[in-house]
Amino acid sequence: MESGMESEERRFGAAGRTMRRALGWTMAGGAVLAGVLVLLPDGEQQHQQPVAPAPGPKARARAAVAAGVPAAMPDLAELIGDRERRLRKHPEDGRSWAVLGTAYVERGRRTGVAADFPRAERALGYSLKVRPSRNAEAYDGLAALATARHDFPAARQWGEQAVRVAPERWTAYPLLIDAYDGVGDYRAARRTLDQLLALRSRSxxxxxxxxxxxxxxxxxxxxxxxxxxxxxxxxxxxxxxxxxxxxxxxxxxxxxxxxxxxxxxxxxxxxxxxxxxxxxxxxxxxxxxxxxxxxxxxxxxxxxxLAKARSPRYALELGELYESLGRQGEARAQYGVLRETVRADAKAGVNHDLFLGLFEADHGDPERAVRLLRGEWERQPSLRAADALGWALHRAGEDEEALVFATRATDRAHGGEVRSALYAYHRGEIEYALERPGPARRHLAEALRLNPYFSLLHAPVVREALGELGEPSDEGPAELGGQPGGPSGDASADTPADASAEAPA
Structure with a gap:
């Protein structure tokens, strides 16, 4: 069986072969430094020209952090240690505080240890204290920190400030796109992407x-x-x-x-x-x-x-895998790990309400899920929040209101262009509960069409529901009770005629 790297080499062609060789050198611990043999026009051999030494781990990590791209973990550790030592001697170095704070964010993100986030907040705050004006590096770091904590209004604030003071710095734009997505401002996200793409050709x-x-x-x-x-x-x-x-x-x-x-x-x-x-x-x-x-x-x-990063998502997926295998005790243990991780992250300022709300809707207390997700919708009215709140309302028995939010999550008029099997499943189940067989059949089938394996627990439920719904009626309008496009039929539109009008702004 071929290795994944060999498969990638074929996929990316010459660039992939070059990258594979580069990876081999990097993982071996460094690059071979050699001179360059240059021939003069008359054929005489010149002296070997020295090649600049390859950047060390601190330089590599600093370049990655500054550019907003992932850094290798050993390099990141070197950078953090170096900046900590420097700042003990030079505490007024605002730029080093910004580098250190952003490196803490990256380490916390990579390891899942949210305790790094308060450290990042202190370092970035001190950077602004000693360098209060036009500190784009600190603004970038604070936007990254807010994104890692799922605090998208704060991420938007810091990202916009970074773009204002340094519009040619590209690193704030991806963070700003995430922030706009998180608060449900999809037009602003597209506009920011256009600005980012305009900068791409310059570097x-x-x-x-x-x-x-x-x-x-x-x-x-x-x-x-x-x-x-x-x-x-x-x-x-x-x-x-x-x-x-x-x-x-x-x-x-x-x-x-x-x-x-x-x-x-x-x-x-x-x-x-x-x-x-x-x-x-x-x-x-x-x-x-x-x-x-x-x-x-x-x-x-x-x-x-999970040994590398205590991620609630990984704990949930492993728990659901155990549950699908009938290993209920092991599933409950993973759900316990999930709850402990969410509590620990909350102490470090991480907002897991959207994730926890979905978990409670499926595996815990739907009423609590509704409370969590109403708050999330008020703070950050994204498509993800609309879908999650709709599902929690359904699980709590509030199907009419649930459909309003599920419609919002999949309605193109409100930015619902994401083709998500989970969103389609949630909407289809809500419609099924409301005895709207046509729309339910369409959305449940769409879930399997988009990804037949979208959930170890929910995909079998979709297949069972479709079996119960059967094939569409040949009579067409008769199923709609004489009302083409009515709320219980398989209308050509994706939603009941009044659903978009009722969707929350």
Missing amino acids: AVTAPAVTARAAQVYWDQGRREDAAAALSDAAAGAQGPAERAAYLVLAGELAWQRGDLKESLRYGTAALHADPDEHAALAVRARALAALGRTEEAVRAYRSA
Whole structure:
């Protein structure tokens, strides 16, 4: 069986072969420094020209942090230690405080240890204290910190401030796109992407990171082919193994979302080869292995991912894998890990209300889920919040109101272009509960069409519901009670005629 890296080499062609050689050199511990032999026109051999030494780990990590791209974990540790030592001697160095704070954010994000976030907040705050004006590096770091904490209004504030003081610095734009997505301002997200793409042509070094961020927006807009092509380009042009692994992880997640399990597994394997510290690569592999029926391999991959990063998402997915296998005690243990992690993260300022609300709706207290998600919707009215609140309301027995929010999450008029199997499933189940067989059948079938493996627990429920609904009636309008396009029928439009009008602003 071919390795994931060999598969990637064929995918990316010459660029992939070059990157593979570069990865080999990097993982071996450094680069071979040699002179360059230059021939004079008369054929005489000149002296060997010295080559600038390869950047060390601190320089590599600082360049990555400054550029807003993933840094290798050993390099990141070197950078943090170096800045901490420097600041003990030079506490008025505002730029070093900004670098240190942003490095803490990156380490917390990479390891799942949210205790780094208060450290980052203190460092970035001190950077602003000693350098209060036009401190774009600190603004970037604070936007990244707010994003990591899922505080998108704060991320928007800091991102906009960074763009105001340094509009030519590209690093704030991806953070600002995430912030606008998080608060449900999709027009602003598209506008910011256009600004980011305009900057891309000015710096070849940042092009892969910009292309990768564009791919995520393309996916949200339903442009799957554009997203896949953009991520392939980004991975081929990545400047280091950690950056390349991050883009391969994204490619693996997108492959998963379209139901291509083998492709997702290949991307996850390639990402792990590029950066063995990338826990998200293990999760990509685990997800695909579980759906492929290789459940014991999936369990081991999830456990390895959790050993590297205590992510609530990984705990949930492993718990649901155990539950699908009938291993209820082990499932409950993972759900306990999830709750402990959420509590610990909350002490460090991380907002997990959206994630926890969905978990409570499916595995805990739906009434609590509704309370959590109403608050999340008021603070950050994104499509994710609309979908989650709609589902929680359904699980709490409030199906009429639930449909309003589920419609919002999938309504193009409100930015609902994301083609999500989970969103379609939630909406279809709500419509099924409301005895609207036509729309229910359409949305449940759409969920399986988008990704037949979208959930180990929910996908079988969809198949059972479709079996109970049966095939559409040949009589057409008769099913609608004589009202074409009525609320209980299989209308040509995606939603009941009045659903969009009732959707919350």
